[in-house]
Amino acid sequence: xxxxxxxxxxxxIQEGENATMNCSYKTSINNLxxxxxxxxxGLVHLILIRSNxxxxxxxxxxxxxxxxxxxxxxxxxxxxAADTASYFCATDLIDNAGxxxxxxxxxxxxxxx
Amino acid sequence: xxxxxxxxxxxxxxxxxxxxxQCQVDSQVTMxxxxxxxxxxxxxxxxxxxxxxxxxYESGFVIDKFPIxxxxxxxxxxxxxxxxxxxxxxxxxxxxxxxxxxxQYFGPGTRLLVx
Numbered sequence: 001x002x003x004x005x006x007x008x009x010x011x012x013i014q015e016g017e018n019a020t021m022n023c024s025y026k027t028s029i030n031n032l033x034x035x036x037x038x039x040x041x042g043l044v045h046l047i048l049i050r051s052n053x054x055x056x057x058x059x060x061x062x063x064x065x066x067x068x069x070x071x072x073x074x075x076x077x078x079x080x081a082a083d084t085a086s087y088f089c090a091t092d093l094i095d096n097a098g099x100x101x102x103x104x105x106x107x108x109x110x111x112x113x
Numbered sequence: 114x115x116x117x118x119x120x121x122x123x124x125x126x127x128x129x130x131x132x133x134x135q136c137q138v139d140s141q142v143t144m145x146x147x148x149x150x151x152x153x154x155x156x157x158x159x160x161x162x163x164x165x166x167x168x169x170y171e172s173g174f175v176i177d178k179f180p181i182x183x184x185x186x187x188x189x190x191x192x193x194x195x196x197x198x199x200x201x202x203x204x205x206x207x208x209x210x211x212x213x214x215x216x217q218y219f220g221p222g223t224r225l226l227v228x
Contacts, residue, residue, distance in 0.1 A: 031215050040203055042221035088155060092215060100146050101217055103156040
């Protein structure tokens with residue numbers, strides 16, 4: 001079963017606006033990773049945030065992590081049409097002998113030009 | 114970061130046949146994973162393939178249906194056996210290595226359609 005839940009499931013915004021996607025999870029994590037997927041292609045790694053970190057930035061991306069609420073958010077500022085994609089959060093669980101990631105359901109983002 | 118390639122990138126197959134998907138990494142990695150992404154869904158782990166040991170399958174996936182090979186530290190194959198339309202999915206190879214710390218990288222995926 002999926003570890004994470006993402007909301008919204010779909011988001012449509014105008015170019016230039018900010019997009020915020022949220023991810024919640026159920027059990028303790030080592031880290032949480034955000035990925036982008038364009039139209040059924042492979043996953044592109046965006047940001048990794050560790051359990052002892054609260055915020056990370058990369059270009060127009062800002063990720064926050066609240067371990068007390070077991071939630072994370074991905075903010076894309078000044079969105080562009082090229083940001084149209086599906087975004088997934090994935091958790092690396094503490095109780096994870098297999099070292100694999102567990103994925104949320106994803107948010108489909110559409111940025112209208 | 115790791116550079117991962119997969120072959121084929123896509124295929125259309127008849128039910129009852131088998132398809133072997135190849136995953137090649139540009140450097141040696143300790144852990145490789147195979148995921149499935151059914152249409153409109155998120156990713157589900159099929160199995161973990163570490164070199165020198167048998168693949169470890171997740172609940173709902175069995176070796177007879179999804180045999181995996183990991184002959185060396187840069188290569189792995191996943192076979193989808195005796196296919197049915199329900200196997201139509203994107204299959205993704207993924208790697209993890211201590212050189213990349215905790216980051217897990219993904220290949221471009223193989224899009225499979227079973228008729």
